[in-house]
Amino acid sequence: MSEAVSRPTLEAVAARAGVSRATVSRVVNGGDGVREPLVERVRQAVEELGYVPNQAARSLVTKRHDAVAVVIAEPETRIFTDPFFALQLRGISKELTAHDNQLVLLLTEGRDDHTRVARYLAGGHVDGALVFSLHLDDPLPGLIEGAGVPTVFGGRPGWSDGSNSAVYVDCDNRGGAQDAVRHLVGLGRRRIAHITGPLDQTSAADRLQGYRDVMGEPDPRLVVLSDFTVGGGERAMGELLDRCPDVDAVFAANDLTALGALRVLRERGRRVPEDVAVIGFDDVLPVTEQSAPSLTTVRQDIEEMGRLMARLLLRALTRGKPATGAPSSLILPTTLVRRASA
Amino acid sequence: MSEAVSRPTLEAVAARAGVSRATVSRVVNGGDGVREPLVERVRQAVEELGYVPNQAARSLVTKRHDAVAVVIAEPETRIFTDPFFALQLRGISKELTAHDNQLVLLLTEGRDDHTRVARYLAGGHVDGALVFSLHLDDPLPGLIEGAGVPTVFGGRPGWSDGSNSAVYVDCDNRGGAQDAVRHLVGLGRRRIAHITGPLDQTSAADRLQGYRDVMGEPDPRLVVLSDFTVGGGERAMGELLDRCPDVDAVFAANDLTALGALRVLRERGRRVPEDVAVIGFDDVLPVTEQSAPSLTTVRQDIEEMGRLMARLLLRALTRGKPATGAPSSLILPTTLVRRASA
DNA sequence: CGGGGTGATGGGAGCGCTCACGCATGTAGG
DNA sequence: CCTACATGCGTGAGCGCTCCCATCACCCCG
Structure with a gap:
């Protein structure tokens, strides 16, 4: 219906309030160094005209965008089977909006998307990036580092052994796994088995490591490779029962896998936890609570991880380069949640 | 390490190529009306300098942003239990990137967020909005209409009866429900029962309507209210079995609900589909395939819906106001996918 | 062989904002 | 009472780009 009436400018507000552009600008940006009566007049003019600053014009001179890219490389359909990313997104979103930053979502699939993303980031459209790098051999993190954009990673990047400069937020995969296995012990x-996740992801590799830490030199048949999915968990559990019929506990690399394992155990007539105890990892609620029996698992606070990623990035952005010690990576603790399955 | 070297400008490229700013601009924006040799020289200069246009400067004059907001009102945690949004997001993302548009994600929860979102949209940061309005009484769609931003809704908004101007993309909830019930017939x-979704969502209401269309005046005890969740499906199924022990078929409003129903049926010793046939709605794969028995359901192409939403919006944006007939809402067909449960 | 196209290029203005100044005030100190 | 400095406010420039228009070259045709 109505033509998009051209929005009022600073100039218009200034005219209405009977002051200069600069004064309006000062008021809009916090009001420091402007006396109270004027501030009031300007505020009112802004209100009356429904003035909203033009972000493009502002960015043009400040070179800031108040926007952060969230890059989710989507190797498979994991995003959609696992509430993980959604929860993390929510945490990120909360933190960003609290600081008036926008969330630009970049979903990628396939190689060509990588260069597109890298170019976008290098293009200086956003002030920083939050990147989920799932795989060891993913070229994306490298490309992004090259783009020179401040970045925080979700989950330890494969090439980071903690000694280099990449900043990331992760949970204590190794420690959590240790707790789980110790609990079973x-x-x-x-006869405690482990169904792994895809080992090209650091989270899966670290959980396997935690298992090994406690088990020493386990019977190699007790470790079955899998892929963080329910179907994978089913296959792995079947295989495991064939190989080692005497298995009496399973530590699954995540909840979905544990769910698959539970299902197969039930089908094969093994009682849980009496015959076989099962522990998962993540504590994604709808999954763990729906399962029968309810799943003992290692909880990580996923939403909080998202929030912290954003906070870390924002801090790095506001802080002028004279860094008060560059913000360093964060590793969140996990807690074992006891339910019925172990 | 390296200072963020100030990026090359159009001017710099022009100088290097020995042409004017205007010419470089023309080349960068498609190269029409510039002769081949010049085009080539400019391209090369762009390449050598690694020039990337400054989006802020461009927006300032064109008043276009090549960015679209995706607003997801999140009444509960549905986003995270249901792959629905994630799939739709993916469709949207694909379509937007194909047209060099950015996806600005706005997650909201609670009333104050609504005004924030409305202000953001009114602020003209984006060219348009894709909005998921879940509930009948949601004030958000109204606020957004008021903001004067071109908008496409995901799912029929509650206040739209098809006669007004809101543009939306939805699947044929009513027709799909009819198909499902007819199949059971x-x-x-x-004795065909229906477990509903939350009836303040149009999708749930429309599916109920489809059920009624076929059933005529069903025994009111055969309709049980629920909430699109697994737990809700369990409760509803339990109730249903108590009320109508002779029930021989269930049409559940979505797959998650059907999953809950399946579980309770199994616990209560009813065979599916022999004793009770079950049909779901959505066909979200990991859910339907994992279930035992596998779930017969009404498929809607969720990712495609997202893609179409984006396409509709982009078309509305490019088309100058002299509309060739305003783009109208789209209702996608559904298909019944027969598996084991019915 | 000259006038009037036609189409390719350059010049200039200006989008809306911030920021460095510069000029007024106001207050205190000599 | 005048200078010295702080503080409040306005002025002007310019961020990097697009777009309008003037310019110029070239070609065709009379």
């Missing part, structure tokens, strides 16, 4: 279990 | 079932 404490339950008196002797 | 064709199977010879007589």
Whole structure:
């Protein structure tokens, strides 16, 4: 219906308030160094005209965008089967909006998308990036580093052993895995198996490491490779039962996998936890609570991780380069949540 | 390490190529009306300098942003339990990137967020908006209409009866429901129940309507209210079995609900589909395939819906106001996918 | 062989904002 | 009472780009 009436400018507000552009600008940006009566007049003019600053014009001179890119490389359909990313997104979104930053979402699939993303980031459209790098051999993190954009990673990047400069937020995968396995040991279990995630992801590799830490040199048949999915968990559990019929506990690399394992155990007539105890990882609620029996698992606060990623990035952005010690990576603790399955 | 070297400007490229700013601009924006040799020289200069246009400067004059907001009102945690949004986001993302548009994600929760979003949209940061309005009484769509931003809705907004101007993309909830129920009738079932979704969402209401269309005046005890969740499906199924032990078919408003129903049926010793046939709605794969028995359901192409939403919006944006007939809403067909449960 | 196209290029203005100044005030100190 | 400095406010420039228009070259035709 109505033509998009051209929005009022600073100039218009200034005219209405009977002051200069600069004064309006000062008021709009915090009002420092302007006396109260004027501030009031300007505020009112802004209100009456419904003035909203033109972000493009502002960015043009400040070179800031108040926008952050979230890059999610989507190797498979994991995003959609696992509530993980959604929760993390929510945490990120909360933190960003609290600081008036916008969230620009970049979903990628395939190689050509990588260069597109890299170019976009290098193009200086956003002030920083939050990147989920899932795979060890993913070229994306490298490209992004090259783009010279401040970046925080979600999950430890494969090439980072903690010694280099990449900033990331992760949970204590290794420690959490240790806790889980120790709990099983404490339950008196002797044949404790591990169904892994895809080992080109650091989270999966670290969880396997935690398992090994506690188990010492386990029977290699007790470790079955899998892929963080329910179907994968089913296949792995079947295989495991064939190889080691005497298995009395399973530590699955994530909840979805554990769910698959539970299902197969039930089908094969094994009671959980009496015959076989099962522990998962993540504590994504709808999954763990729906399962029968309810799943003992290692909880990580996913939303909080998202929030912290954003906070870390924003801090790095506001802080002028004279860094008060560059912000360093964060590793969040995990907690074992005991339910019925172990 | 390296200072963010100030990026080359159009001017710099022009100098290097020995042409004017205007010419470089023309080349960068498609190269029409510039002769081949010059085009080539400019391209090379762009390449050598690694020139990337400054989007802020460009927007300042064109008043276009090549960015679209995606607003997801998140009443509960549905986003995270249901792959629905994630799939739709992916479709949207694909379409937007194909047309060099950015996706600005706005997640909201609670009333104050609504005004924030409305202000943001009114602020002209984006060219248009894709909005998921879940609830009948949601004030957000109204606020957004008021902001004067071209908008396409995901799912029929509650206040739209098809006669007004809101543009939306939805699937044929009513027709799909009819198909499902007719299939059950064709199977010879007589006591066909319906577990609804939350009826303040049009999708749920429309599916109920489709059920009624086929059933005529069903026994009111055969309709049980629920909420699109697994847990809700369990409760509803339990209730249903208590009320109508002779029920021989269930049409659940979505797959998650159907999953809950399946579980309770199994617990209560009813065979599916022999004793009770079950049909879901959505066909979100990991859910339908994992279930035992696999779930017969009404498929809607969710990713395609996202893609179409984006396409509709982009078309509305490029087309100058002299509309060739305003783009109208789209209702996608559904298909019944027969698996084991009915 | 000259006038009037036609189409390719350059010049200039200006989008809306911030920021460095510069000029007024106001207050205190000599 | 005048200078010295702080503080409040206005002025002007310019961020990097697009777009309008003037310019110029070239070609065709009379």
